[in-house]
Amino acid sequence: MKIKLFYFAKVREMLGIDREEIDIETDIKTLAELIVFLKLRGGQWQSIFDMSSSYRMAINQELAEPSHSINANDEIAFFPPITGG
């Protein structure tokens, strides 16, 4: 199934990419499983996703936890902890 990935701020800079569309196997059902898949890319992908304190996630523009399930055409974003205001 196809999903859209977005990266922001320090996460975007470290990965060198701001967005991509990927086709994943349907056995990837949760954010946690997606992260395991992305870590296989190695390098910075592994460094960022190894530290749970260094990133947060959103599914379809709402904050999400690793246990949240993902569906086809979802917009999934990874970004550092928020520092606005």
Add this chain to the structure above:
Amino acid sequence: MSIHVQEDLFDLQGITQQLKKLHNSGASVTFEGYVRDFDPGHERLDFLELEHYPGMTEKALLSIESVAMNRWHLDDVYIVHRYGKLNVGEPIVGVVVFAKHRKEAFEACHFIIDFLKTDAPFWKKEITNQQSYWVDAKKIDDEEKNKWN
């Protein structure tokens, strides 16, 4: 209620005066946050760059407003947050709350800025004449938000 995500400066006093004409409120509380000129341990700041997640930002701010409107009896809520390049001393964020009584207005304004700090997807990058770095999130921001549960 309304939210505004913009690059331009805003005039919170003018906004408050305009909104006041629309309501028969007994109180308003405003919060305005500014760009400070330094962070302890770092050299002097030249300017700030604020990145956000268009789409999610608006949804998050509207959601915070709705929760506040449901939790307190409020006449109106206005949130404005800037992004892009921000110079030292300029305003970053403004919150205005109108209510019949001071208690609701104070509490709701405090609630809104606490939730905005952790739930609205903005990220600050500080630029000095030496370097630039992303600001780290503060643990106290999560603690302040959790006090409202």
